[in-house]
Amino acid sequence: MNGLQAYQRVNTQTSITDADPHKLIQLLYSGALERINMAKARMQAKDFEGKGKLITKAIEIIGGLRGFLDFDQGGELAVRLEALYDYMERSLFEANAKNDPAKLDEVANLLRSIKEGWDGIREEAMGQQQAV
Numbered sequence: 001m002n003g004l005q006a007y008q009r010v011n012t013q014t015s016i017t018d019a020d021p022h023k024l025i026q027l028l029y030s031g032a033l034e035r036i037n038m039a040k041a042r043m044q045a046k047d048f049e050g051k052g053k054l055i056t057k058a059i060e061i062i063g064g065l066r067g068f069l070d071f072d073q074g075g076e077l078a079v080r081l082e083a084l085y086d087y088m089e090r091s092l093f094e095a096n097a098k099n100d101p102a103k104l105d106e107v108a109n110l111l112r113s114i115k116e117g118w119d120g121i122r123e124e125a126m127g128q129q130q131a132v
Helices: 001-019 023-046 048-066 071-098 101-120 124-132
Strands: none
Touching: 001 048, 023 048, 023 101, 048 071, 071 101, 101 124
């Protein structure tokens, strides 16, 4: 592991350790998007093993996001997000099997839209957390 990788690993671990629940989900969205973008580059470079590992990691991250869903408080929104996460996971499996960069782009666009909404409620979420 080179110095840059070591720094990034420590920086990531510090970000996760210091993250509040809202920030942690932001990091998961960013991580999934990063893996999908890297997988697309690996796909284009015909590094199919590297692509597969990155797509698998993105699927695991989306599974982690699904694990954060609160169906009691989230109601219909949580149900819709679960269905969307399921669709994304299946689309990533398909992208991996068929080497389909368009499927990667589709999932990345969906994730970006959700992340933008999540980023937009940061102040409200932090206010509710401090009220608890």
